[in-house]
Amino acid sequence: MNEIEKRAFPLFNEAHSADIVNARIGSDVDPRARQIAETVVRHLHAAVKEIEPTHEEWLAAIRFLTETGHMCTDWRQEFILLSDVLGVSMLVDAINHRRPETATENTILGPFFVDGVPLSTSGTNICLDGKGEPLVVQAQVVDIDGVPVKGAIIDVWQTNDDGFYDVQQKGLQPDGNLRGKFESDAQGRYWFQTVKPRDYPIPADGPVGKLLAKLGRHPNRAAHIHFIIQAPGYETVITHIFSPDCPYLDEDTVFGVKESLIGQFEKLDDPLLAEPLGVTCPFWLTTPVFVLKPVGHGAGK
Template identity: 50%
Template sequence: MSPTHGTFSETNSAEVVSARHAACTNPRLAEVMSALIRHLHDFAKEVHLSQDEWGLAVDFLTRTGQICSGQRQEFILLSDVLGVSMLVDAINNRRPEGATENTVFGPFHVADAPERQMGDNICLDGKGESCLFEGRVLDLEGQPIQGATVDVWSDNADGFYDVQQLGIQPPGNNRGVFVTGADGRYAFIGIKPVSYPIPDDGPVGQMLAQLGRHPYRPAHMHYLVTAPGFQRLVTHTFVGGDSYLTSDAVFGVKASLVAPYTRLHDQPTQWHAPFDFVLAPL
């Protein structure tokens, strides 16, 4: 008897289930589903999964879906804290040596951030320690890229993004889009970012607590850098010395993205954070 019509058993469970997809006309879907079934069944066998444990898992996934809304995506949060988001990002953003590394996009980017003049202050609520962010957008040969769009965003001094505090923070607070000139330079004034917890009042936060894990992300500034003829770069610069650098709740830290934040004295800003971005060609 073929596996397609075979009798299900503990030994051949994955093979029997996958064989039922023989009529699937989408080769990639068949490949992905067969691998998912194989690994899921192997997992259940390896840990001798009990019916109560599987029921708990189904309840967890149900509650994860129920808390999702237009403003909150708990499943993305689950993917983040399990390291899956960073793994998928790494697989899909392999770059040549010398190019700036990618990291997770995060849920707080907005598509219509205001375009600002080079050197503008993006902090609109007056909170936090001021910081000058500047550097260049370069190609792999070290040549400046003209016309690169540098889209930036960060939390405020209280650890919240503007979209988390509608009506409290000014719209567009700690956000801005800058376009480089012939020298490839960008510059803006923001605040030194602060570390903050991911939303931990739902099922994912409960899971982290049960695992003895904290929900914090180290302080960082977000960047989305694009230019014609070059790969899209989604990245952060992290504040050197942050206590959560080695335990980021979403595994987003890469050593090459830890930036120097230098304390300034008798200067217009309290901090200086230089960082050059190197784009890989398409």
């Protein structure tokens, strides 16, 4: 038996690098973990072979990932931001939420959701800082057959008119500013007062922002309001409504815009309509309908 035949694993060579690395995975490893590891190694080695980076370029990549980790805090997850701007967050979400065409589409959660917001009554004004153009949201939750869904719980949140979420400006914005939770009535309806959403930049002072600049990309998100809709027996929907006049609809930096999520916003200047709603003129109105898919219902049915 020669020296090569004695070896438990093949030694490294460029041509078969990925296979050599994957051969080291243990025989009793969880099959899913094996599949993920083998696939990542294959694609990573293929990318390195295509790029042929210099040592300096590879070290720069490692420094970038190190800086990304150092930037993470309780309220800022720079790795999620990196996943977002590379379109990976939206791809993972799309794979995991394939629904019938009639059902409301998902989009990314984002890093600024706050759990435990207290329930408010319909008609509540969630804008606590008084900034921005008044907007009335009159919404309905139905199933894929158009039947109203009673008792759905809807979380809502957005930035203020300066482009910041309340948790980004502790002590500057009122706690809970532009956040609300509502329950749909027997007709699946609920409504609330807020302000017209505006575009805003994602945090761009870290390594992800520097990456965007190097790639000639801006950091701006299209104007939107976040929604999470939950109801027993239905798939939870995490989605947005986008303002149709936003200049960044076609180039939202995290790829969150889908055609079906672009809302219809109407500007009204009618005191007879404004008075019963408790808003001043002029004000904006949008009337979204959220369509829920029953749990277990086929994606293409």
